[in-house]
Amino acid sequence: MSVRVLPWFFPASAAAGMGRRHPHSLLRVALFGFLIVSGLAQGEADVAALAGGQVRQTLTLRECEALALARHAAAINARRETVAADHRIEQARAGTLPRVGVTASYVRQDETVVMEMGGMELEMGVLNQYMIGAEIAQTIYAGGRIEAAVRAAQSGRAHADWQRRDVEAQLIRDVRLAFYRVRLAEEALRVREESVRHLTALVEQTRLQRQGRIVSDYDVLAAQTRLANERTQETDARHARDLARLDLLSLLSMDEDAPVVFAGAPVREPTPPDANRLRARALASHPALKMAAARSRISREEIEIARADGRPAVHVFAAMHAGNTDGVLALEDRWDTGWQAGVRLAWNLWDGRLTSHAVAERTIAAQQREREQQDVRRHILLDVRRAWMAARGAEEAMAAAEAAVALAKRTLTISRTRHESGQATLLDFTEANLALSTARLDRAQALFRHAEAMARLRYACGTENLEP
Secondary structure, X not given: OOOOOOHHHOOHHHHHOHHHOOOOHHHHHHHHHHHHHHHHHHHHHHHHHXXXXXXXXXXXXXXXXXXXXXXXXXXXXXHHHHHHHHHHHHHHHHHHOOEEEEEEEEEEOXXXXXXXXXXXXXXXXXXXXXXXXXXEEEEEEOOOHHXXXXXXXXXXXXXXXXXXXXXXXXXXXXXXXXXXXXXXXXXXXXXXXXXXXXXXXXXXXXXXXXXXXXXXXXXXXXXXHHHHHHHHHHHHHHHHHHHHHHHHHHHOOOOOOOOEEEOOOOOOOOOOOOHHHHHHHHHHXXXXXXXXXXXXXXXXXXXXXXXXXXXXXXXXXXXXXXXXXXXXXXXXXXXXXXXXXXXXXXXXXXXXXXXXXXXXXXXXXXXXXXXXXXXXXXXXXXHHHHHHHHHHXXXXXXXXXXXXXHHHHHHHHHHHHHHHXXXXXXXXXXXXXXXXXXXXXXXXXXXHHXXXXXHHHHHHHOOOOOOO
């Protein structure tokens, strides 16, 4: 439990002048008692929360990134896709290996055929027939199909790997943006809550002053109106904070009511001065461009696979068989064996132009992939330029916010002096105090906006390292 004593309620000159009856001293004492009661109530709420057994977990930005990479479905599936791509390579390579097959059969007949020849009865076949065979075959030439399929599968593996990197980079970017929004929303809510506390104290003090006929009803209504407006802002800020938390918890694959506290603020870093260097780096390392190149390679290999249907295929084979029947005569106590070896040639000399149309179709698909690659390149360059401009703009906004905070501090100092000398009302002093809080919030917003812009810039460049 902690009780915050607002320093502007007891300025040094007021404390020194208590003995000579400062005109607002008694009112400040009353307000101080009001804040003490509020602090005690808040402390009791904190103790009740601790007694409930809820242990809040504190997560930093780096911990959120690691948690999302480990638990988010998109990242898990992207890693699984790389394993599946390895299996597709092995499937394609299987065409270069020999194939071994075994067949076996058993047939039970209801009766055998008996033939009479020259007064003799000759039984044809047996009741129980057995047959077993084995064959080994090796593809010698398949029109380039197998080689093209292996190259396409290898390009697919590269695509899966770059896709995994892209998914992880997108996830890290989204987690950073969501984390910054949560922290900014929490800061905005803190400022609004502090403003409500200040204005609540102002309303109470104004009522006491009205009872002493120091201020008019207008002053009371003005303070109440200001408090009502600020409470609306506080409600909106709390709603925005809750929505931002839900978005971040969803990215972390956590329950919406998870007892988690997010801690940490973005580190202020300079924006890289050279956008052209960043654009060149993006063209060299962005996963999206690498994936587009892999898709183009796969399309070209699919053309070769289609052309293979119009080329001959050559296979060599060797086979053996054994059984107690040769299909005509069979004996229960004798097994016949045999073997054969040879070469097979298969060639579709005319397929109704099926192969030529398939090649034409896949050629068009390859041209589409190449055009998509050009579009991806153009979008990457635009994204880098856009993100860099946003970062530079946010950096300028931070400088302006720093100047605004300095001015608000000077204004508050002047307002405090004027209030202590009786030249300004308490409302004027409160407004100056709130203006300083708002300026600090604007500075925090500028810092978070710059951090968001840098997160987008890193993703646009396809690398975490933006150093020249």
